[in-house]
Amino acid sequence: xxxxxxxxxxxxxxxxxxxxxxxxxxxxxxxxxxxxxxxxxxxxxxxxxxxxxxxxxxxxxxxxxxxxxxxxxxxxxxxxxxxxxxxxxxxxxxxxxxxxxxxxxxxxxxxxxxxxxxxxxxxxxxxxxxxxxxxxxxxxxxxxxxxxxxxxxxxxxxxxxxxxxxxxxxxxxxxxxxxxxxxxxxxxxxxxxxxxxxxxxxxxxxxxxxxxxxxxxxxxxxxxxxxxxxxxxxxxxxxxxxxxxxxxxxxxxxxxxxxxxxxxxxxxxxxxxxxxxxxxxxxxxxxxxxxxxxxxxxxxxxxxxxxxxxxxxxxxxxxxxxxxxxxxxxxxxxxxxxxxxxxxxxxxxxxxxxxxxxxxxxx
Numbered sequence: 001x002x003x004x005x006x007x008x009x010x011x012x013x014x015x016x017x018x019x020x021x022x023x024x025x026x027x028x029x030x031x032x033x034x035x036x037x038x039x040x041x042x043x044x045x046x047x048x049x050x051x052x053x054x055x056x057x058x059x060x061x062x063x064x065x066x067x068x069x070x071x072x073x074x075x076x077x078x079x080x081x082x083x084x085x086x087x088x089x090x091x092x093x094x095x096x097x098x099x100x101x102x103x104x105x106x107x108x109x110x111x112x113x114x115x116x117x118x119x120x121x122x123x124x125x126x127x128x129x130x131x132x133x134x135x136x137x138x139x140x141x142x143x144x145x146x147x148x149x150x151x152x153x154x155x156x157x158x159x160x161x162x163x164x165x166x167x168x169x170x171x172x173x174x175x176x177x178x179x180x181x182x183x184x185x186x187x188x189x190x191x192x193x194x195x196x197x198x199x200x201x202x203x204x205x206x207x208x209x210x211x212x213x214x215x216x217x218x219x220x221x222x223x224x225x226x227x228x229x230x231x232x233x234x235x236x237x238x239x240x241x242x243x244x245x246x247x248x249x250x251x252x253x254x255x256x257x258x259x260x261x262x263x264x265x266x267x268x269x270x271x272x273x274x275x276x277x278x279x280x281x282x283x284x285x286x287x288x289x290x291x292x293x294x295x296x297x298x299x300x301x302x303x304x305x306x307x308x309x310x311x312x313x314x315x316x317x318x319x320x321x322x323x324x325x326x327x328x329x330x331x332x333x334x335x336x337x338x339x340x341x342x343x344x345x346x347x348x349x350x351x352x353x354x355x356x357x358x359x360x361x362x363x
Contacts (some may be wrong), residue, residue: 002049003080005069009090011077012238013038016305016339022077023309025090028233030309031075037068046084094239098126099282101250106220106264109136113258113273116149121278122157127252129159133264135218135256137167140179147183161188163217166195173200176210192217220255220265221362224313226335228344231309241295241308248290248314252278262290265315290314293327300331304339318356333360 007013010026020038023030033041044053050069054062072078081087103122105115122130132146143162150157160183164171171191180186180202187208194212202208215222240249248262255264258273260281270281281287293314295307299321304310317330333356336347347353348362 001082002051003082004046004049004084005044005072005078006046006081006084006087007041007078008076009087010235012090012308013041014305014308015042016307017303018340018342019305021305022072023233023238024077025233025235025238030231030233031077032305033068040065040068041072041078046087049080090235092239092242094236094243096250099250100125100127100252100278102129102131103127103251104131104133104253104264106133106135106254106256107138108134108219108256111256111258113254115146118254118273118278119146119149119155119157121273122252123153123155125252125278125282126156128156130157131161131163133163133217133220134165135220137165140171140175144179144183147179147186150185151183158185159187160185161190162186163190163192165216165218166191166193166212173198173210173212177202180208180210190217221360223263223265224316224332224334226310226313226332226337226347228306230311231306232311233309238308241310243292243294245290245293245312245314246295246308246310247312248293250291252282262287263315289325290327293329297323298329298331300339304337306337306339310335316356316360318353319359333357 010024012023012025014021014023015035015038018035020033020035021030022033040053050065054065057065069078100122105118107115143164147160150160176189180189184206187206189210191210191212193216194214196212197214198212200210202210237246240246251262253261253264254273255261259269260271260273260276260278261269268286270276270284270287295301295304295310295312298312301307301312313332313334314328316333317328318333319328319330321328321330323329333353334347336345336350337343338345348357
């Protein structure tokens with residue numbers, strides 16, 4: 001028996017309308033492949049050897065098929081075996097034992113709610129991932145106070161990121177790095193309104209980093225942007241996106257006024273943290289309505305090869321489609337990719353998006 005080709009179990013095939021990709025969830029990268037190759041790999045994985053495939057195509061594309069499989073083998077997307085049954089496919093089920101996995105807390109100069117109270121509330125929900133977005137300048141002492149409280153109380157919150165604004169006070173990378181080393185749960189700092197663009201990796205094993213950006217990020221209007229630099233190619237992202245909404249599943253947020261929402265940029269509120277607990281908010285009949293909306297049910301996205309590695313946005317959409325349940329299934333407004341042409345463009349200059357930009361009052 002000749003050896004058949006087998007796709008490594010950590011390599012996932014995703015087909016788009018004009019192009020496909022193969023995602024390596026172990027090495028966190030992807031490669032484009034033509035749809036014809038996708039069809040061959042999908043149909044004959046673990047079943048045929050290359051000579052058999054050539055024969056089925058009447059040896060018409062021998063050189064092309066040789067090049068394809070050489071590329072796949074050299075990049076360790078496939079291997080050859082006489083026992084394909086020994087190599088089962090990866091389980092794509094997604095599990096998180098608790099109701100809430102991630103949270104966003106927005107804060108500005110007018111915010112008055114008690115951050116510590118919210119941390120205690122998140123702990124009771126077993127929330128593991130937390131993002132703070134400070135839209136006005138705050139002192140680093142507050143950040144250290146937050147990190148110290150979480151650490152000393154041995155909370156389940158394990159990954160904490162901070163978006164803060166630069167000011168006249170110089171925020172030295174060495175100072176921020178010192179905080180991240182002292183408090184290992186701190187995974188990233190993003191510094192808005194900086195004088196330069198600068199990315200500083202801190203710890204590869206934890207994917208921690210510091211990023212200085214020239215963008216003035218002074219409100220939640222900035223979120224929802226889709227670009228390749230933000231793709232997440234890993235097992236958690238892929239499996240969650242395969243079955244749930246890649247932005248809102250198991251997420252809870254508090255906006256600058258203390259309103260509890262799915263996302264700070266979304267209009268619907270489920271009460272204010274001053275008089276409603278997070279546990280009460282997630283019991284609201286509408287709180288989970290977007291959790292199961294995958295990219296396979298969103299217009300345009302459902303035809304895109306990047307749909308399982310791209311974060312969705314339901315706060316800012318093109319607002320031109322609803323499903324039978326009344327959910328907004330329009331394409332994210334701030335995505336400039338066209339899967340039908342395979343090209344990226346500046347979403348903000350697209351004439352078809354101007355009406356939606358006016359609706360959201362975007363400059």
